[in-house]
Amino acid sequence: MAEPATTYTLRAQAVDRDAELAADLKRPRSLAPRYAVTRAIQARHVHNQTLGGEWRELGDGMALWRVPVAADNATSLAFSFSRFFLPPGAQMYLRNNSQTLGPYTDADNPRSLQFATPLIRGDHAVIEVLVPRSMKSALDLELAAVHAGYRDILTPDSLRNPEFASGACNVDTICPQGDPWRREINAVAVLISASTYCSGQLVNNTLNDRAPLLATAAHCFDTQWAASNLVVYWKYESPVCREPGSDASGQPVPTDNAIAQTGGAQLLGTHVESDFTLLKLNTQPPANANVYFNGWDRTESTFGGAVVIHHPRSDAKRISIAAGLVTLNNDTHTGQGIYHWRVDHYSQGTTEPGSSGSGLLDGNHRLRGVLSNGATACNVPQGDANFGRLSTAWQGGGTAATRVAEWLDPAGSGATQIDGLAGCTLPGTTLDLSANSIGAGDKITLTAGTSGGAAPYTYAFDVDGDGLPDSTDPSQASISAVYPTGWSGNVSVKVVDSAGCVGTASRALIVQAPHVALAAAPPAPQALCGTSPGTINPGQRWRTQVNLVNNSTVASQAGYAVFAQDAATLNQSKLTVETPAVAVPALASGQTVTIDLDYAVDAQNVCGAPIKINLVGTTDGRSFTPSSASVVDTKVSVNCQAITTCPAQTTPLKLDSGSYYDTLRGGNGISVTNILQSGADPVVFGVWFTGDAARQPTWYTTQAALHANQVNSPVYRGRLTAPSNWPITTSIVGGAQLTLIDSNKFIYSWSLDGKAGGGLFTPLTLQPSKVRLWYNSKESGWGSYDQLAQINGPAAQPLMFNAVYLYDASGAPRWLVGVNPAYADGAPINAIASRPTCPGCVWLDPNAGKQDAGSLFYTIDGSNAQISTNLSLPSAVGGTWIRSQLPLSPLYLSP
Structure with a gap:
């Protein structure tokens, strides 16, 4: 070409x-x-x-x-x-x-x-x-x-300028001096980031899990940008022992065997005063690097028998022998850092620029510090060297970002020293996707392939690219996922064999979704009833034409746009959004459409009351595009005159009490009770059963009037401050809208913890059901929801779906679900802790990793009931819920 x-x-x-x-x-x-x-x-x-x-x-x-x-x-x-x-x-x-x-x-x-x-x-x-x-x-x-x-590094000897080579007095690691340190030699690498270079080494941690932790000097790399741009070179070593001091020892070494590792690293902790940085490589070291993870000792007792393994001037790996005892040095005039170990001089070899960050190993082969500074060189044989102390970096500056304790001792063992750990044969790992590109709402299957290593294997899938495991059953080599919206990134799998060896694989995935959003600011509204040019008066009806556009490269299916009164104005003005869900046709990429938003200003509003309606989002039933755009933002005239001849125009839709869920993302949902009010809108109480970021069950509540086919409610989170400390504390953590589009079919949209989303919800069953919501007046804040459905006909025993919403040992809200396939009063119900998907997260099978959580049973006499529970929550959250014949009162009983 x-x-x-x-x-x-x-x-x-x-x-x-x-x-x-x-x-x-x-x-x-x-x-x-x-x-x-x-x-x-x-x-x-x-x-x-x-x-x-x-x-x-x-x-x-x-x-x-x-x-x-x-x-x-x-x-x-x-x-x-x-x-x-x-x-x-x-x-x-x-x-x-x-x-x-x-x-x-x-x-x-x-x-x-x-x-x-x-x-x-x-x-x-x-x-x-x-x-x-x-x-x-x-x-x-x-x-x-x-x-x-401008300086020759990592280039073949035939191209390299000899003046940039390391000093001839250095000792190649292949020489006999390196024989006692063969394992530790494999821990050391050249580190290059952008325009600078240093040395570094892998270190072990108290989990012995071979996490790729890399210790180096803070003056080498102390920012995330430097860590992200890190390239590591392994196995850059001389294949022969050159006589220290000889001409050959002062010549460059071919780089043919050097193994480059890309992918960068995370900056875990860096502490200036001890000149110590700890990184975690984003990828596992290559198998052919045959790496080792150095042990460490964080005590401050002096020691002898020390060596330094390093890459002087980024040249081939060398080993230097410290003379005498290594002592503490807190001299503030020594350069980088304050808290050092001091090597008086080397009996063999030296350290040079580029050796910085290399480890000081004691006679027990444990890391004590990293090279910080010194006056050493081949022509200064009595020069000293200073190493930033691990013992000081351990607690560092007192924060996770300025210390290394939690990274090197993730087990919280309190160990002061641990031995090194050899690398192992990595399981050969592949990751196959059932498709490379899918649409939001489509199901995709990820399958890990494994060879080598030692069976059995465990599998941890990351489906959203954050580096954290999402799958909930480590025995599953294949999982299915559904994405709620458009996304592009890498999915991955981590495979661990029975010996603790880790293999990884990563693949890119493209999830396409329409993005139907506000195209431009809406024009001035049109009065539908009660005309008063230029002013808005109480009692009028209005229409705003909203222009939407599909900004995505993929077409949308027919769906809906959801509108709601701005939550901040709910207590300041009363509106009827007559068309809270407006049908939107299928749109090609770049296509626009104009839809009508009709609303009525209640005649009871005061002059100057704010009128604000937002586009909550759009959905085609497969994905949801959230929005916070305001489409109406005005006020009732300050000199207003109420109009009483323009009532709001709405057609009420039916909302039955019961459980509803998103059919594309099962395993969580919302149970609603529609409570009629005399002379007023009904009040809808909802318990939103969903998951947290760790895919453990959690729940929220909503409560507001059903007005013009929409519930617009805060989202409440309850918390128990202590196991027996009632009542609970409740806080508002977001907002939600339940917007009917047909009888017993609604769009549930939410904003929660800085995120927003939604979905199309349908009834758990279309069979006639009896719904009951129970609570104990002395322990208000937890309860039991059950729904009896005549799945097998009116003469058969009903199927009972039951959910208990309660609290774990820390007081966080949790829920358990049980199904009694042949309901009978007093029959035991086996409770299950499933693994539901958190709001806005990628859906995974909630039954994967589910756990038995004990049992409960009711005795019911009309509107009176008792509950007995013997429940144990999963160890990941902890806690028990034991009650014996606890009286229950009905918060709601369906007719």
């Missing part, structure tokens, strides 16, 4: 090596050493819009984006992307005349969207992105910087 036209080349400022090397002489030694200068450049393909490079359409259904980059006189180039998402089937390469890096695929997509490449030699390279044409709109790449090398 022909080279890209030179007009497409992004040219960064040329590198002046002499000037940069001279600048390094003035650079404070308290900073990590540089090898490159960072130049801001810009090329992107975001939201299907391209800046820079050239596109070529290929004949096999693929498209190619090529971005040539040059920085004259550079020894190497490395690239930082501020956005990096490759859709399914896409590949990225870095190429020049002598080297090719890649392919990088969707498996390499980072959660942070930031991505850094390894170094490619020379002063020019071409970034090539091959993508299926059908996925071109999902490609999301933004190139932010090129790091143009």
